[in-house]
Amino acid sequence: APLVLRLVAASVSVAEKAGAIVRNVFNSGELGVVEKDGKNDLQTQADRSAQECIVQSLSRQFPKVTIIGEEEPTGETVDESHLETRLSEEVLKVVCPQNLQSVKDEDVVVWVDPLDGTKEYTEGFLDHVTVLIGVAVNGKAVAGVINQPYYNYKAGPGATLGRTMWGIVGLGAFGVERLVPPADKRIVTTTRSHSNKLVTESIEAMQPDEVLRVGGAGHKVLLVIEGKAHAYVFATPGCKKWDTCAPEAILHALGGRLTDIHGNALQYHRDVKHPNTGGVLATYSDHDWYLSRMPESVKAAVKP
Numbered sequence: 001a002p003l004v005l006r007l008v009a010a011s012v013s014v015a016e017k018a019g020a021i022v023r024n025v026f027n028s029g030e031l032g033v034v035e036k037d038g039k040n041d042l043q044t045q046a047d048r049s050a051q052e053c054i055v056q057s058l059s060r061q062f063p064k065v066t067i068i069g070e071e072e073p074t075g076e077t078v079d080e081s082h083l084e085t086r087l088s089e090e091v092l093k094v095v096c097p098q099n100l101q102s103v104k105d106e107d108v109v110v111w112v113d114p115l116d117g118t119k120e121y122t123e124g125f126l127d128h129v130t131v132l133i134g135v136a137v138n139g140k141a142v143a144g145v146i147n148q149p150y151y152n153y154k155a156g157p158g159a160t161l162g163r164t165m166w167g168i169v170g171l172g173a174f175g176v177e178r179l180v181p182p183a184d185k186r187i188v189t190t191t192r193s194h195s196n197k198l199v200t201e202s203i204e205a206m207q208p209d210e211v212l213r214v215g216g217a218g219h220k221v222l223l224v225i226e227g228k229a230h231a232y233v234f235a236t237p238g239c240k241k242w243d244t245c246a247p248e249a250i251l252h253a254l255g256g257r258l259t260d261i262h263g264n265a266l267q268y269h270r271d272v273k274h275p276n277t278g279g280v281l282a283t284y285s286d287h288d289w290y291l292s293r294m295p296e297s298v299k300a301a302v303k304p
């Protein structure tokens with residue numbers, strides 16, 4: 001199978017394993033919280049172990065592919081029980097889009113967020129948490145895998161806990177379906193724990209009927225895909241390439257758009273600076289309307 005398909009097939013299995021690690025750490029009660037850059041930029045044992053699972057599992061199978069993860073390696077010996085080397089059969093049976101069939105190792109960067117929504121994870125907002133593995137080819141997000149370890153956790157004992165979604169631009173997405181949001185109101189989603197004046201000003205400018213302040217970039221893009229929100233608006237730096245690569249690819253695969261707040265495409269090549277300094281705007285429709293509503297003062301402060 002072509003490299004991109006094998007990478008996605010491996011990432012689906014690896015993301016499921018990482019999702020199980022995220023649940024196990026929470027069940028253990030030993031979150032091992034470390035402040036990286038103040039009380040709103042945390043790392044837990046789940047971030048560390050899930051990152052080890054993903055980066056070690058993928059780098060052993062794809063030694064020539066560049067893999068960039070959010071967390072620093074711990075330097076401890078690798079826990080072999082965290083490795084996952086199976087390939088998802090569901091992925092291997094699809095036909096890879098023509099333009100991605102002959103991609104070479106050196107054209108690829110894999111962006112890994114082992115746990116997106118860490119702050120919310122430590123506060124028990126468990127459905128805000130996702131595991132994100134994005135595949136970029138020549139600087140563009142082309143494929144993504146999202147595992148949501150606590151999907152359905154409020155649905156009662158009969159429900160299956162957790163889900164995995166994946167998509168390839170030009171093919172489509174699986175494990176998640178596009179649902180249309182209410183037509184009679186405008187619902188905007190944004191950060192819950194990283195707000196500031198720019199965020200507030202830009203949200204107000206969109207004249208929303210409702211604002212969903214929730215954790216996780218992956219989670220917020222899922223709200224847009226599944227019609228719970230019309231737009232994800234984040235007009236401040238903060239968010240990084242590993243936060244957006246996988247969600248962007250899946251949203252694009254389903255016909256939506258994710259850009260910075262000026263309408264520029266995000267870049268994902270290996271030398272790019274990690275922060276999305278131009279902010280994030282994700283929509284399904286009316287993208288240009290949201291861009292046009294963005295205040296000039298905010299645009300001047302949030303440059304790509």
Ligand SMILES: Nc1ncnc2c1ncn2[C@@H]1O[C@H](COP(=O)(O)O)[C@@H](OP(=O)(O)O)[C@H]1O
Nearest residue numbers: 041115116117118191193194215216217238239
């Ligand atoms: N001001 C900031 N400082 C550090 N990280 C930020 C940030 N603003 C956003 N982020 C990161 O972007 C992701 C989405 O943020 P939010 O949930 O607030 O919308 C989170 O990823 P992680 O949870 O993987 O670290 C968060 O840490």
Ligand SMILES: [Mg+2]
Nearest residue numbers: 041042070118
């Ligand atoms: Mg983090």
Ligand SMILES: [Mg+2]
Nearest residue numbers: 113116117243
């Ligand atoms: Mg994140």
Ligand SMILES: [Mg+2]
Nearest residue numbers: 070113115116
């Ligand atoms: Mg993270």
